[in-house]
Amino acid sequence: MKQILLLTLACITIASCKEHKEESHHLSGKHTLTNPIKIDTSITKDYVSQIHAIRHIEVRALEKGYLKTISIDEGATVKKGQALFQIMPNIYKAELEKAEAEAEAVNIEYKNTKMLADSDIVSPNELALAKANSNKAKAEVSMARTHLALPKFLRHLMASSIIFMLEKEVYLMKENF
Numbered sequence: 001m002k003q004i005l006l007l008t009l010a011c012i013t014i015a016s017c018k019e020h021k022e023e024s025h026h027l028s029g030k031h032t033l034t035n036p037i038k039i040d041t042s043i044t045k046d047y048v049s050q051i052h053a054i055r056h057i058e059v060r061a062l063e064k065g066y067l068k069t070i071s072i073d074e075g076a077t078v079k080k081g082q083a084l085f086q087i088m089p090n091i092y093k094a095e096l097e098k099a100e101a102e103a104e105a106v107n108i109e110y111k112n113t114k115m116l117a118d119s120d121i122v123s124p125n126e127l128a129l130a131k132a133n134s135n136k137a138k139a140e141v142s143m144a145r146t147h148l149a150l151p152k153f154l155r156h157l158m159a160s161s162i163i164f165m166l167e168k169e170v171y172l173m174k175e176n177f
Helices: 004-017 090-118 124-166
Strands: 067-070 085-087
Touching: 090 124
Parallel strands: none
Antiparallel strands: 067 085
16 A cells, blocks of 8 residues: 555656746837926825914903803904903802802811810811911902903903004904804
8 A cells, every 4th residue: 555655656756847848928029118208297285274364363262161142253353342252150150159168168167176276175286277278268269259250351351452462453263162
């Protein structure tokens, strides 16, 4: 069995070693040579962009919140002192009420700590810390009141500063109010 297998393998090997002559296909013919032509070519490509005039001003709200009214139209001329927009004061009122409630709680804690310090139950450092927390809460109430009044001030300030910069004439572009 092994001899038959070896004999078959030898025959296949000898048969595969035989040279095959293939006809080579050579293209015969003339080759034409050309020179490139020189011409100007315009290539255009589209890009996403915005083109603005020299005197382009964008007006945006500087404060967080929702705009209640927009008092200007796109392309309108703005005058000094003109209200541009009005911000809803709901967020600022809520911040003020929250700050006042926290200040009241801290003030009660301070009075309690002061009473305990007068009785020598707590240390003077504890009283000083409670006083500092009370002052901090008062400052936060003051800041919340300022934020509540700030949008009115910003409307007029923004209109005045734009007028000043552009010598009495401003063109506005509506931009994601």
